[in-house]
Amino acid sequence: MTEPLAPGSVIGILGGGQLGRMLALAGARLGFDIHIFDTAAKGPAARVAARSWAAPWEDDGAVQTFAARCDVLTFEFENIPASALAAAESAAPVRPGRKSLEFTQDRLIEKRFIREAGCSTVDFAEVNSVAGLESAVARLGRPSILKTRRFGYDGKGQAVIREDTDLAVAWASIDEQPAILEAFAPFRRELSIVAARAMDGQMAVYPLAENTHSDGILRVSTAPARVSPETEVRAVEIAHAIGTGLDHTGVFAVELFDVEGELIVNEIAPRVHNTGHWTLDACACSQFEQHMRAVAGWPLGSPQPHSACVMTNLIGEDISPWADIVADETACLHLYGKRDARPGRKMGHINRLSPLLD
Amino acid sequence: MTEPLAPGSVIGILGGGQLGRMLALAGARLGFDIHIFDTAAKGPAARVAARSWAAPWEDDGAVQTFAARCDVLTFEFENIPASALAAAESAAPVRPGRKSLEFTQDRLIEKRFIREAGCSTVDFAEVNSVAGLESAVARLGRPSILKTRRFGYDGKGQAVIREDTDLAVAWASIDEQPAILEAFAPFRRELSIVAARAMDGQMAVYPLAENTHSDGILRVSTAPARVSPETEVRAVEIAHAIGTGLDHTGVFAVELFDVEGELIVNEIAPRVHNTGHWTLDACACSQFEQHMRAVAGWPLGSPQPHSACVMTNLIGEDISPWADIVADETACLHLYGKRDARPGRKMGHINRLSPLLD
Numbered sequence: 001m002t003e004p005l006a007p008g009s010v011i012g013i014l015g016g017g018q019l020g021r022m023l024a025l026a027g028a029r030l031g032f033d034i035h036i037f038d039t040a041a042k043g044p045a046a047r048v049a050a051r052s053w054a055a056p057w058e059d060d061g062a063v064q065t066f067a068a069r070c071d072v073l074t075f076e077f078e079n080i081p082a083s084a085l086a087a088a089e090s091a092a093p094v095r096p097g098r099k100s101l102e103f104t105q106d107r108l109i110e111k112r113f114i115r116e117a118g119c120s121t122v123d124f125a126e127v128n129s130v131a132g133l134e135s136a137v138a139r140l141g142r143p144s145i146l147k148t149r150r151f152g153y154d155g156k157g158q159a160v161i162r163e164d165t166d167l168a169v170a171w172a173s174i175d176e177q178p179a180i181l182e183a184f185a186p187f188r189r190e191l192s193i194v195a196a197r198a199m200d201g202q203m204a205v206y207p208l209a210e211n212t213h214s215d216g217i218l219r220v221s222t223a224p225a226r227v228s229p230e231t232e233v234r235a236v237e238i239a240h241a242i243g244t245g246l247d248h249t250g251v252f253a254v255e256l257f258d259v260e261g262e263l264i265v266n267e268i269a270p271r272v273h274n275t276g277h278w279t280l281d282a283c284a285c286s287q288f289e290q291h292m293r294a295v296a297g298w299p300l301g302s303p304q305p306h307s308a309c310v311m312t313n314l315i316g317e318d319i320s321p322w323a324d325i326v327a328d329e330t331a332c333l334h335l336y337g338k339r340d341a342r343p344g345r346k347m348g349h350i351n352r353l354s355p356l357l358d
Numbered sequence: 359m360t361e362p363l364a365p366g367s368v369i370g371i372l373g374g375g376q377l378g379r380m381l382a383l384a385g386a387r388l389g390f391d392i393h394i395f396d397t398a399a400k401g402p403a404a405r406v407a408a409r410s411w412a413a414p415w416e417d418d419g420a421v422q423t424f425a426a427r428c429d430v431l432t433f434e435f436e437n438i439p440a441s442a443l444a445a446a447e448s449a450a451p452v453r454p455g456r457k458s459l460e461f462t463q464d465r466l467i468e469k470r471f472i473r474e475a476g477c478s479t480v481d482f483a484e485v486n487s488v489a490g491l492e493s494a495v496a497r498l499g500r501p502s503i504l505k506t507r508r509f510g511y512d513g514k515g516q517a518v519i520r521e522d523t524d525l526a527v528a529w530a531s532i533d534e535q536p537a538i539l540e541a542f543a544p545f546r547r548e549l550s551i552v553a554a555r556a557m558d559g560q561m562a563v564y565p566l567a568e569n570t571h572s573d574g575i576l577r578v579s580t581a582p583a584r585v586s587p588e589t590e591v592r593a594v595e596i597a598h599a600i601g602t603g604l605d606h607t608g609v610f611a612v613e614l615f616d617v618e619g620e621l622i623v624n625e626i627a628p629r630v631h632n633t634g635h636w637t638l639d640a641c642a643c644s645q646f647e648q649h650m651r652a653v654a655g656w657p658l659g660s661p662q663p664h665s666a667c668v669m670t671n672l673i674g675e676d677i678s679p680w681a682d683i684v685a686d687e688t689a690c691l692h693l694y695g696k697r698d699a700r701p702g703r704k705m706g707h708i709n710r711l712s713p714l715l716d
Binding site: 032322326333 | 362364365366379382383386387388389390391400405406407408639642643651656657658659660664665677680681684685687688690691692693694695697706711713
């Protein structure tokens with residue numbers, strides 16, 4: 001085991017968007033100095049950090065110089081190029097480690113890992129050609145969903161295969177990238193579980209959240225989700241299986257489909273997650289603090305909420321009536337300091353608290 | 359009325375210690391960019407700010423240049439030199455305003471204001487010489503407390519007049535500064551109330567906290583304090599009278615003595631206050647967020663707590679067993695990023711939450 005980092009140590013974050021910003025704020029609260037590496041200068045995280053660096057991911061020297069100033073590194077997004085990760089690892093420990101990234105950067109490897117960990121997924125098939133797509137659709141049926149194996153998020157790199165979808169067009173629409181086809185899950189609702197794993201294997205699991213998406217983007221999370229005790233127990237088992245299987249350090253999230261009470265794993269995010277933003281105001285220790293604790297080698301905080309919470313994302317022009325939003329006394333407001341409210345861009349979120357029900 | 363500041367605006371803070379740091383973190387959460395002016399570089403607040411400036415308070419040009427980059431200014435401590443304040447005011451609005459500073463920088467003016475506002479104080483007398491001290495002690499008795507009118511905090515600039523105290527020695531011990539003598543208050547306990555006042559006069563008052571000091575430094579605050587409904591109502595009246603009387607914008611704190619159920623005002627702090635740190639974890643809107651809302655011209659958030667809280671300061675060497683402190687799952691930990699744990703120095707604090715009692 002590594003010694004825990006003393007307060008005042010430097011934690012470096014690869015990536016400088018809103019997740020990096022909220023990680024930086026949580027790390028500062030614990031007395032750490034936060035350094036940010038991002039491709040753009042003065043992004044959301046850099047403006048709350050002790051120091052920031054702007055360079056392309058391809059600049060291995062810059063990544064290495066940044067890493068050498070840090071006691072430990074973490075990241076706000078999982079699609080860090082392999083060469084940048086190697087450059088970072090050459091100068092400082094990166095937590096979570098390579099396994100968490102490699103197993104979640106590729107949907108095919110991820111699905112196979114989930115099954116090996118004893119968890120359920122939808123049926124899926126590897127797709128490398130139109131012919132492969134045709135045979136996969138023949139097996140999994142319509143509707144089904146074609147997804148690139150790598151670099152997809154917020155609904156990007158996906159095509160729904162409906163009754164009338166031309167498979168050649170669908171294949172072209174994802175740029176003929178290596179892909180998987182996923183069977184349609186007749187889910188009643190979308191849930192997610194956010195958990196943290198410490199370096200000694202200790203785990204802290206937050207209650208399930210129930211999530212609503214539109215246009216592939218999360219809109220609302222409600223936590224704790226109203227589920228049976230059996231479902232909550234099963235979700236905790238899933239979190240333990242995945243966290244342990246990845247030998248993960250830090251926070252991760254598991255997106256789940258609730259199909260007639262059975263929990264089907266949709267995907268894993270090896271990082272803090274939008275469906276865990278409710279913990280900022282409803283728990284004594286938020287997902288961001290948990291992550292910083294874990295990467296610093298500290299024991300985890302309590303994941304018990306003191307309040308129930310409805311988290312609403314502010315997307316693009318949602319932020320325009322900001323004067324009304326800030327006047328809502330029931331809203332715990334989080335804005336990310338982004339300059340332009342482009343469509344689909346996450347500008348902030350609101351947490352609304354209420355007393356916990358038994 | 360001034361228009362509310364849009365998210366992304368720059369709020370400048372005069373002073374870069376732990377109060378500035380916690381204000382900066384709260385302002386960032388609301389989407390503001392925070393600039394810090396401090397006499398030392400890379401202090402606690404500068405390391406979480408978008409930009410920071412280091413120069414002596416006497417450098418009016420530096421203060422003015424700093425202020426010109428900000429949309430509004432505030433401060434973390436009330437003893438800002440008059441010339442620096444004038445330089446700042448020449449370039450940007452400073453909130454709270456001059457009246458709040460002038461009325462609280464001088465204990466004699468403060469005490470007179472408190473009485474004019476309809477609130478009680480202990481008996482007091484102006485002292486400008488040993489002879490004046492002798493006649494004041496003759497009137498107010500022993501024990502009593504001699505305090506410099508200006509620049510006292512955390513027990514500094516004070517001398518207790520006991521039965522055997524030589525008055526000439528006491529007068530010398532406060533460097534023969536203009537002073538007041540205060541009668542001893544036979545208080546049962548020390549309370550405080552933290553409140554915020556918006557630019558339109560709206561007020562948000564947090565519940566009373568009960569405080570324990572030692573060596574003149576706050577150790578523990580417990581909130582909400584267990585008081586009668588009448589006491590709570592009287593405290594809210596006091597907060598309204600003082601906030602309105604100062605025409606204050608932002609957070610302020612009123613330290614109170616509970617003398618047989620009567621609330622005696624000890625002193626006013628025209629800023630966020632150590633006895634309000636419990637609001638960081640026990641309220642949806644902390645005193646730091648309230649202050650940033652007020653100085654931005656925003657409506658205030660709710661001051662209602664969702665939990666009860668015991669706040670414990672970490673002073674000097676209290677921080678040495680940090681590995682044990684961070685392992686306490688019941689502790690919400692706040693560390694200020696200070697490098698040296700000097701005696702009496704506030705290094706951080708811990709909030710411990712529990713369910714609210716009725």
